[in-house]
Structures are given as C-alpha cells and as structure tokens.
Amino acid sequence: MSGRPLTKKEDIIQVPHVHKEHQWQEGDLTVTRGSGWSGPGCHDGCGVLMYTDKDGKLVKVEGDPENPYNQGRLCVRCLNLPEVVNSEYRLKYPMKRARDQRGNPDAWERISWDEAIDIVVTKLTEIKETYGPETVCFYQGTGRDISAYLTRICYAYGSSNYCYALDGQSCWIPRMAAGFATAGGFYVMDCSQQFPDRYENPEWRRPETVILWGNNPVVANADGFYGHWFTDILKRGSKLIVVDPRITWLATKADIVLQIRPETDAALALGMLNVIINEDLYDHDFVDRWTYGFEALRERVQEYPVDKVAEICWVDPEKIRAAARMFATNGPGAIQMGLAIDMSRVGIPAAHAVSAIYQICGYVDIPGGMTPVVTFLLPDQSSGNEWVTEKAAKARLGIDKYPLLSFGVQLASTEEVLKAIETGIPYKPRACWFMQTNILTCTSAEPQRVKKAYETVDFILANELFMTPSVQALCDLVLPAQTYPERNGIVAGCGMQRAEAINKACDAIGESKSDPEIVLEIGRRLNPAAFPWDTVEEMFGAMCVEGGRDLTFKDLQEVSPGFLPFTYKKHEKGLMRPDGQPGFMTATGRLELYSNFFEQACRINPMPYYEEPTFSPISTPEEFEKYPLILITGARNAAMFHSEHRHPGRLRDMNPDPRVEINPETAEKYGVKDGDWVWLENSIGKAQSKVKVVPTIKPGILSADHAWWRPEGDPNDLYGIEKLNINNLLVHHPGDSGFGADYKALICKIYKLEEGEQHA
Amino acid sequence: MPKGILVDYEWCSGCRACEMACRVEHDFPKGENGIMVVQAGPYQVSEGEDNWVWINMPVFTDQCNLCAERQGKGKLPTCVHHCQAAIMKYGELDELQADLAAKPKQVLYSLR
Numbered sequence: 001m002s003g004r005p006l007t008k009k010e011d012i013i014q015v016p017h018v019h020k021e022h023q024w025q026e027g028d029l030t031v032t033r034g035s036g037w038s039g040p041g042c043h044d045g046c047g048v049l050m051y052t053d054k055d056g057k058l059v060k061v062e063g064d065p066e067n068p069y070n071q072g073r074l075c076v077r078c079l080n081l082p083e084v085v086n087s088e089y090r091l092k093y094p095m096k097r098a099r100d101q102r103g104n105p106d107a108w109e110r111i112s113w114d115e116a117i118d119i120v121v122t123k124l125t126e127i128k129e130t131y132g133p134e135t136v137c138f139y140q141g142t143g144r145d146i147s148a149y150l151t152r153i154c155y156a157y158g159s160s161n162y163c164y165a166l167d168g169q170s171c172w173i174p175r176m177a178a179g180f181a182t183a184g185g186f187y188v189m190d191c192s193q194q195f196p197d198r199y200e201n202p203e204w205r206r207p208e209t210v211i212l213w214g215n216n217p218v219v220a221n222a223d224g225f226y227g228h229w230f231t232d233i234l235k236r237g238s239k240l241i242v243v244d245p246r247i248t249w250l251a252t253k254a255d256i257v258l259q260i261r262p263e264t265d266a267a268l269a270l271g272m273l274n275v276i277i278n279e280d281l282y283d284h285d286f287v288d289r290w291t292y293g294f295e296a297l298r299e300r301v302q303e304y305p306v307d308k309v310a311e312i313c314w315v316d317p318e319k320i321r322a323a324a325r326m327f328a329t330n331g332p333g334a335i336q337m338g339l340a341i342d343m344s345r346v347g348i349p350a351a352h353a354v355s356a357i358y359q360i361c362g363y364v365d366i367p368g369g370m371t372p373v374v375t376f377l378l379p380d381q382s383s384g385n386e387w388v389t390e391k392a393a394k395a396r397l398g399i400d401k402y403p404l405l406s407f408g409v410q411l412a413s414t415e416e417v418l419k420a421i422e423t424g425i426p427y428k429p430r431a432c433w434f435m436q437t438n439i440l441t442c443t444s445a446e447p448q449r450v451k452k453a454y455e456t457v458d459f460i461l462a463n464e465l466f467m468t469p470s471v472q473a474l475c476d477l478v479l480p481a482q483t484y485p486e487r488n489g490i491v492a493g494c495g496m497q498r499a500e501a502i503n504k505a506c507d508a509i510g511e512s513k514s515d516p517e518i519v520l521e522i523g524r525r526l527n528p529a530a531f532p533w534d535t536v537e538e539m540f541g542a543m544c545v546e547g548g549r550d551l552t553f554k555d556l557q558e559v560s561p562g563f564l565p566f567t568y569k570k571h572e573k574g575l576m577r578p579d580g581q582p583g584f585m586t587a588t589g590r591l592e593l594y595s596n597f598f599e600q601a602c603r604i605n606p607m608p609y610y611e612e613p614t615f616s617p618i619s620t621p622e623e624f625e626k627y628p629l630i631l632i633t634g635a636r637n638a639a640m641f642h643s644e645h646r647h648p649g650r651l652r653d654m655n656p657d658p659r660v661e662i663n664p665e666t667a668e669k670y671g672v673k674d675g676d677w678v679w680l681e682n683s684i685g686k687a688q689s690k691v692k693v694v695p696t697i698k699p700g701i702l703s704a705d706h707a708w709w710r711p712e713g714d715p716n717d718l719y720g721i722e723k724l725n726i727n728n729l730l731v732h733h734p735g736d737s738g739f740g741a742d743y744k745a746l747i748c749k750i751y752k753l754e755e756g757e758q759h760a
Numbered sequence: 761m762p763k764g765i766l767v768d769y770e771w772c773s774g775c776r777a778c779e780m781a782c783r784v785e786h787d788f789p790k791g792e793n794g795i796m797v798v799q800a801g802p803y804q805v806s807e808g809e810d811n812w813v814w815i816n817m818p819v820f821t822d823q824c825n826l827c828a829e830r831q832g833k834g835k836l837p838t839c840v841h842h843c844q845a846a847i848m849k850y851g852e853l854d855e856l857q858a859d860l861a862a863k864p865k866q867v868l869y870s871l872r
Contacts, residue, residue: 026833060784063842073844076780083784218773218844228844231771249773252802252812316809638775650783653790654776696802696812 006550012499012562015066015196022503022557029053033064034503035560037491038145038484038515039436039465040084040644041077042221045491045500046070047561048078056507058082058485067561068196069498070226076638076651081485083649085509089466089711091480092510102455103473105715113511113521119477121525123459124157127430133158134395135430137417140164141437142642143172143223143381145489145502148543149519150435152384156523156530160392161412161429162382165439165450168734168741169411172223172494174347175337177739180408181602182352182592183359184576184585185372186494189334191229193496194374194566199232203568206236207334207368209327212250213243213354214265215338220636222338224373224495230336239330241323243268244340245632246661246703247696256323259698260313262632263344263745267610268320269353271309274301275324276360282328283362290571290583291359293594293607300607312610314698328361332368340744343634345733346611347740352595353608359591365569372576374564376497377490377547382409387530397426402738404602415732421453432474434462435515436481440470441721442643442707445730445741446684448722463515468643469709469718480512487514490540490556492547499562501553516540604737613745614733615682620747627682627747632703633726634743635661643707658708658724660689662750663699667691670750677759680704682748685728688759702750710760720760763826763872765840766856767818768847770865774799774816778839778848785827785838794824795839818848820869826850 022033029051037045047067051060061081065072094116101107111119127136138154138161140146154162168174179186189210195201210233217227234240234253242251243258243265251257260268276282277298287294310317327333335358341350363369388410397420398413399405405413421429432454437443444450454460454474461477462470471478486509489502513521516536523531533539537553544551551559567573574580583589587597599606612619616630639645639654646652660680662672672678674693679686680702689704697703708724722728729748734741753759774797782794795818802814818839827837835841840848849856853870860868 062838065841071846072841073777073846074781074842075775075777075844079777079780079784079842218775228773228775228846231773231845231847235768235771247802247812247814249802249814249816252814254810257810650780650790694802695804 006545006548007564008550009555009559012559012564013196014559014562015068017066022501022560029059032503032505034484034505035491035500036078036484037493037500037502038489039481040483040641041144042641043143043223043494044070044221044226045493046074046078046226048074050485050505052506058085058506068198069193069561071198073228076654077641077645080650084645084647085483085485085506087647087649089647090509090512091464091467091478092512094477094479094511096477097475099459099476102476105472113513116477116479117522117525120461120522124431124526127458128158131427131430134161134392135427137161137163137412137429137432139432139434139437139439141435141443143494145491146435146515147381148383148492149516151382152530153519153523153526155384155387155392156527158389158392160388160396160410161417162410163412163414163417165414165437165443167414167445167730167732168345168347168739169409169414170342170347170739170741170743171339172342173409173411174342174739175351177404177408178348178351178355181597182586182595183355187355187370187372188225188495189336190368190371191233193229194371194563196563199236203367205332205367206233206238207332209239209241209330209333211241211243211327211333211335213335213337214340215336216244216248216250216636217336217338218250219638220338221641222336224493225336239326241327245697245701256319256326258313258315258319258323260315262630262701263613263742264313264610265341265344266346266350266353266608267304267309267312269350269357270301270304270608270610271306271320272324272327272357273297273353273360274304274306274309275321276328276357277301279325281325282360286362286364287360290364290590292588292590292592294360296607297356297593300609304610327357331361332363332366333358333361334363334368334370339634342740343743344745345614345735345740345742346609347735348737349605349608349610356593356608359593364591365571367568371496372570373496374566376499376549376564377492377543381492383543383546384530398738404604404737404739413734413738415734418450418453418732421457429457431459432457434460434470434475436463436465438468438470438643438707440473440718441468441709441725445727445732447725447727448685463518466647466711467715469721472715473718479518480510481518482508482512482514486512487517488537488540488553489514489516490543490553499549499551499556499559501557501560503557602737613742614731615742615747616745623683624747627749628700629666629748629750630701631680631729631746631748632701632744633730633746634706635703637705643709646709647711657690658688658705658726659692660702660704661692661694661697662702663697664693664695665699667693672750672752677753678750679753680726680729680748680750682729682746684731687726687728688723688753689726702748713760723760762853762870763851764853764856764868764870765820765837766849766851766859766866766868768863768866769815769817771845771847772797772816772818773845775844777842777844778818781838781842785830786823788823792823793821795820820871824871826871
C-alpha cells in the first residue's frame with residue numbers, strides 16, 4: 001500500500017439506508033446494524049440487524065436487507081444468536097487455576113481483570129527474560145476478527161510464532177499461498193459480490209459454466225463466499241459441474257458430477273488440463289500475453305493422460321473429457337474451490353493446477369470469470385509486521401524446513417511447534433496463548449499426542465466464549481471473551497472485502513471483554529509503543545490507515561457496508577502492481593504456471609503434480625487390507641461451525657450427535673445400520689460416531705463430522721472428546737511445502753460398539 | 761384479498777433457515793413450528809448416472825399465521841425474509857398465480 005494515497009471516506013461507495021445511523025429505535029426495541037464477523041460464527045460476516053430490549057439484552061437477530069452481501073438472508077446460526085449469546089454456559093469472569101491442577105474442573109478460581117492481566121504480564125515478562133520471547137506461541141483458530149490483534153501482540157512482544165493448530169495450516173491458507181505466489185492474488189468466482197447493486201450491475205454477467213470443486217457452499221460457509229450465491233447464479237442460468245466425493249444437494253442440480261476418490265483433486269485438474277491443452281481448447285491470445293511457463297505445463301500434463309487420471313480418481317474418463325470441454329468452450333467460466341483442496345498434502349499443487357484451468361481459458365478478471373479479491377484491509381489480515389525483528393523472524397519454528405512460511409501469512413509450522421514442545425529442539429516453547437481456538441477438539445491431528453505435549457508447557461492462557469475441552473485440559477488462566485453483538489470491531493474477511501464495521505448492540509455478559517480489548521490492555525503493558533491507543537476504536541482506526549484507508553472507526557460505521565470502486569481487467573490497466581505496470585504481482589508479471597519462486601525460494605516443485613495421500617489403497621496397500629475403507633473427515637452441517645454450537649439448544653436439536661455417512665451396500669457388508677453407534681479405527685487411533693446410511697456416497701467411502709464434544713457432559717472426561725474426536729485417526733504429516741495435510745482421505749475400519757458399551 | 765406464499769422448490773437447498781426464523785420469531789417449543797422442510801430423496805434415478813432426485817419442500821403448518829405481528833409493522837413473514845435461496849414470495853394470491861404459471865417446479869400456498 002505504501003506510496004499510494006490513502007482512500008478517503010468520500011471514495012467509498014455506500015448503499016442507500018432507510019436509517020442513516022447504524023442504530024435506531026423500533027417500538028420498545030433498539031435496532032443495531034452490523035456484521036457477524038467474530039465468534040460465534042463463520043467467515044461470512046453477513047449484514048445483520050440486532051434487536052436489544054430496554055435492559056440491553058439481545059433478543060432477536062435478522063438479516064439486513066440493505067446489505068448487498070446477504071441481501072437480508074441469514075442462516076440458522078445467526079438467527080439463533082440470542083440463545084448462544086445469553087447462554088448459561090458462557091464464561092463470565094476471568095479464572096485462574098494452579099499449574100498442577102490442569103484438567104481439574106473444580107480448581108478454577110474467579111479473579112479480577114486486574115489480577116488476570118497482572119498474571120499474564122508477569123508470566124510473559126519472566127519467560128521473555130529467562131528463555132527469550134520466541135518461546136511464547138500465539139494461537140488463533142478460525143479466521144475471524146482476531147488475527148490482526150493476535151499478530152500485533154505476538155510481534156510486539158518479540159515472538160514470531162504465530163500459530164494455528166491445524167496441521168499444514170490446511171484451511172484456506174494453501175489456496176491463498178498458491179494464489180499469491182503464482183498469480184499475485186487470491187481469485188474468487190465472480191458472483192457480483194464486488195458491486196453494491198449486485199446482479200443488477202450492468203457490467204456483471206453470469207458465468208456460463210461454473211465448477212464447484214470440493215465444497216458444499218450452501219452448508220459450509222465458504223471463505224468470504226455466501227453459499228447461496230450458488231443458487232442465485234444457477235437460477236440465472238449458469239451450467240454446473242461438481243467435483244465432490246459426495247453427491248450434495250447442489251450436485252443433484254449439476255450437468256456433470258465428478259464423484260472422485262477423496263484427495264485426488266490435483267490429478268483430476270491435471271487430467272482436465274491435458275484435455276484442454278491437447279484438444280487445443282485454451283485461449284491462445286491470453287496464454288501468450290499473460291501467462292508464464294505454458295510449454296512446461298503442456299509437458300507436465302502429458303504425464304496425466306485422462307485414462308490414467310480416471311483410474312486414480314475412480315471416475316469415468318469420458319466424464320472428465322466432457323467436463324473439460326464444457327468448461328473451456330462454454331465461457332466465461334469460474335471455479336469455486338473449497339476447503340477440500342487445502343486438506344491434502346498436495347494442497348498447493350492442487351490449487352495451482354485448478355487455477356491453471358481457468359487461467360489458460362482466459363477467464364481472468366472478466367465479468368462472470370475469476371476475479372482477484374478487493375482487499376479493503378490487509379489481505380493477510382495481520383497487523384504489527386513492523387515489530388518483527390530479524391532475529392524473531394529467524395526463530396519462527398519450521399522456517400528452515402519450509403521457506404514458504406516466510407511469505408504471506410507467516411505462520412509457524414504446526415508440526416514443528418509440536419516437535420519443539422516435545423523435544424526442546426531448537427528450543428522449547430514455554431507459554432501459549434489460545435485466542436478462541438479449541439485445539440484438542442477441532443483442529444489438531446493426533447489430539448492425544450498434542451495434549452500430552454502441551455501439558456509440559458509452563459503457562460497456557462486462553463480467551464474464550466465458553467469453557468472448552470482445550471481450556472479445561474490445558475489452561476492455567478482463562479479470560480472471558482465477547483460475542484460479536486457485545487462489541488465493536490472491523491471486518492477484513494477472506495473473500496472480496498468491503499468496508500464493514502462490527503457494531504456493539506447489547507450489554508456484555510458478565511465481565512467479558514472483546515478480544516481486541518484484551519489484547520490492547522495486555523499489549524500496552526508489554527510494549528506500550530506498539531499499543532499507543534486509549535481505546536479499541538482508536539486502534540481500529542489505526543488499522544484502517546495501516547491498510548491504506550483514511551478512516552476512523554466512526555467513519556467506518558457510517559460508510560458500512562461500503563464498497564471500493566471496481567473495474568475488470570485490472571492487469572491490462574496497470575492496477576495489479578504497485579509500480580503501475582500492466583501484468584500481475586509476480587516476478588514475471590504473468591500468471592505463473594511454472595513458479596521460479598516455488599523452485600528457488602521455497603525449494604518445492606515449480607509446477608502442479610499429484611501424489612497419493614499418506615494412507616491410501618495405493619500408497620499403503622498392506623495397511624489398507626487391515627483398514628479397507630476410505631474416510632473423509634470434517635463434513636459440515638448447517639447448524640454448527642467447527643466446535644461451536646454444540647451446547648444444548650435449538651442448533652443442537654437440529655444435529656444432536658456426530659454422524660458418519662456410509663453407503664447402504666457398505667453398511668450391510670460391515671453389519672451396521674442407520675442410527676448405530678460405531679467405532680472408526682485405524683493404526684493411529686479411533687473415534688465414535690453415529691451411522692447415517694445414505695446413497696449419496698460411494699461404496700467403500702465414509703464421511704465423518706469433526707469437532708464433536710458434549711458441553712453438557714462431564715468436564716472430568718473433557719466432555720467426551722477422547723472418544724468423539726475424529727482427529728484421533730489423523731497423523732501430523734504436512735505437504736512438502738509445509739502447507740496442506742491429509743484431513744480428507746484417511747483409511748479406517750468400522751465396527752459396532754459392543755453390547756453394553758456406552759457411547760460418549 | 762387472500763394472501764399466499766409462492767415457493768420455487770426447485771432451488772430449496774434444505775438449509776432450514778425458514779424453520780429457525782419461524783421458531784425464534786414465535787418462540788415455538790421444540791418440535792412445533794409454522795413451517796417445516798420435508799425431503800424427498802435423495803435417490804438415483806435408474807436411468808442416467810448423474811440423474812438424482814433430491815427435493816426439499818417447505819410445508820406450512822396450522823401454526824403459521826403469516827407473521828401477523830410483523831405484517832402490522834410492514835415486514836415480510838420471517839421465513840420469506842430470511843430464505844437463503846430466496847425462493848419464497850409473499851403476496852396476493854391472484855398475482856402469485858401468474859408467477860406460478862411462469863415457471864415449473866413451484867407450489868403456491870393459499871394461507872389466508
């Protein structure tokens with residue numbers, strides 16, 4: 001952003017409002033307009049209207065019809081928000097517990113905020129002086145309004161161990177890293193989301209053919225992508241190709257379904273590229289002018305003839321050809337890639353290959369094609385990068401092994417952090433700060449191993465909305481955090497960004513504070529120069545300026561939801577590079593089908609390729625004889641977001657138990673029936689689930705929910721996670737780049753619980 | 761003039777936002793509601809590999825009052841307002857009948 005003039009308030013395009021202010025009165029209730037981009041909830045940040053009564057209590061939430069993002073629509077989770085915000089399960093006060101009492105639910109002691117902050121400051125200062133600041137790891141969970149504050153306090157404190165417990169950072173980050181490294185940005189399907197007047201905008205047109213790749217967006221709250229934009233564009237006539245091991249409801253609307261074996265996405269993409277290149281269906285002019293490495297790609301795809309790919313993916317070769325031809329000849333086309341791309345050791349090569357499909361077809365930054373995201377704030381959502389010293393940057397765990405960790409979202413390697421805790425090599429992490437991340441329930445592979453390792457860490461604290469298994473098992477201090485209606489904030493988001501404020505609507509529950517507030521109060525004690533603000537609102541304003549926008553928080557509230565001016569074909573107009581030259585923000589200025597950066601700076605394969613998952617019928621045939629089923633993990637349901645929304649109530653009513661989907665033929669073969677409780681087991685571990693027999697999954701393949709716990713259960717038993725956590729079957733083993741890990745294709749066996757055996 | 765809701769069930773994704781909106785609006789206890797989504801399928805049609813039937817259908821129960829209180833404030837019934845697939849249209853029955861004829865895979869509920 002440096003060197004460019006800051007965007008002024010008047011440059012931001014606003015939408016018409018009935019009520020100019022963000023708050024107004026409706027009968028006895030106060031209505032607050034805002035955005036749901038922090039816990040509890042997803043990556044969407046939908047426009048909401050929050051209703052509070054005269055006592056300041058949240059009583060109702062509706063979708064904001066004026067917000068172009070969701071246009072008044074809202075899913076079950078935010079509709080039911082008051083039940084979650086006002087839940088009896090909320091943490092209300094800071095609590096501490098003696099180090100040797102970890103896991104003991106009766107040992108928590110309520111303390112004041114002053115004492116809590118003193119404990120954090122004293123502990124972190126001691127650790128810094130004794131062991132060095134790099135020995136403190138700062139963890140975020142799912143990407144919401146938290147990353148920026150977390151990185152700022154991590155860096156300002158002197159650490160660079162910004163952490164995320166998912167192995168291989170396998171959520172959004174592989175796709176984004178591939179996008180930024182090879183195309184200078186993150187590209188999304190053009191559903192008109194950049195225009196305040198949406199589908200009515202005269203410049204927009206529908207994509208003719210869309211590929212929905214590894215995603216069930218109407219359920220899964222994709223990354224900054226409102227799932228029902230899919231139904232919007234299908235109604236407007238787009239043709240649909242679905243790539244998914246499961247027949248989702250959207251797949252039943254598709255013209256072609258490629259029901260692939262889990263995690264063979266990269267092979268399929270290379271096979272489709274083979275067809276598009278060998279049948280000469282690509283856009284020659286675009287390839288000549290704007291891509292780099294096409295001839296190398298042509299050579300690479302010869303290694304992936306369609307018949308071989310069909311064998312890898314377990315799909316009909318003719319359907320692969322038909323899909324490739326349809327996409328290449330019936331443009332403009334767009335591809336919505338989902339999390340399944342990330343959750344493979346070849347996540348980056350898969351994202352690189354899938355991107356090459358729309359790139360060589362020339363569907364780049366044109367109406368109805370793939371559009372680089374508008375970033376209203378910093379694209380990597382981090383803040384405080386100026387505080388990272390050279391010494392700290394070198395101390396980031398895993399950076400020697402995985403140079404790609406030095407670029408973009410600069411996370412430490414999850415597996416290397418774990419190994420450092422276990423072995424003390426190169427140094428032992430001494431403290432961890434979990435900011436709304438439930439690592440033992442949701443994210444970590446091998447959760448029992450992780451628990452054992454973290455039990456040896458000197459000091460662990462968390463900000464949380466609720467008591468979680470992770471806090472109960474591992475923490476010495478827990479700080480009560482706020483849900484989004486209780487606090488102010490700013491929305492950055494991971495898709496197309498807009499100017500959007502999170503607005504406080506209701507009174508805080510108990511003594512809870514927002515994550516930014518907690519960070520500011522502790523940050524100003526640890527490094528006053530990095531936190532010079534008196535209020536969080538001043539900090540938000542400074543972050544807008546850091547992102548290139550000359551706005552105060554009050555300005556942001558006034559312009560929300562605000563849009564930046566948008567134009568297509570930015571690469572032709574010199575708008576993609578800070579130097580104003582045409583082209584893309586890559587070393588060659590082109591879309592890099594062959595990446596010198598990957599090869600030279602990151603020491604990884606410069607081109608897309610496919611490799612088998614860690615365990616599969618092909619990579620481990622002997623093991624597969626013992627565990628003859630393929631297991632997908634992390635199937636989403638509409639009522640729950642990751643490990644949230646498990647508390648008793650309306651959402652839990654919709655989905656009371658963890659489920660594993662199984663084909664009728666496979667169910668019969670293994671003697672299990674709909675509703676049976678079963679063990680899923682492999683050489684790493686086992687977990688319980690409840691059988692759901694469905695015809696929409698192929699024989700021999702299972703699909704299980706993730707992140708289950710029973711908040712109403714026994715805290716001494718960590719709410720059942722030891723038995724319920726499907727991640728028990730996962731191993732740490734990230735891709736060669738350090739990014740991506742096999743969460744979507746495991747192997748296992750299935751058997752019923754023994755008679756009399758109780759399920760968790 | 762009788763009112764109704766036109767449902768373009770071809771695009772009902774089964775997300776159940778209508779059910780939740782209704783349940784919280786009217787504070788219905790578990791198991792009761794003014795609208796419920798029922799499902800036909802999914803099953804594979806015997807001819808044609810990619811030919812599946814999976815129909816989601818919102819059904820109005822006797823507990824639906826078309827959100828009388830909301831209407832008094834000039835608002836839409838909450839299910840119509842929040843439907844994520846935007847497949848519900850509230851209005852005068854005779855006007856909706858014209859829309860019904862314009863596209864297949866729709867149903868028109870006459871509610872009051």
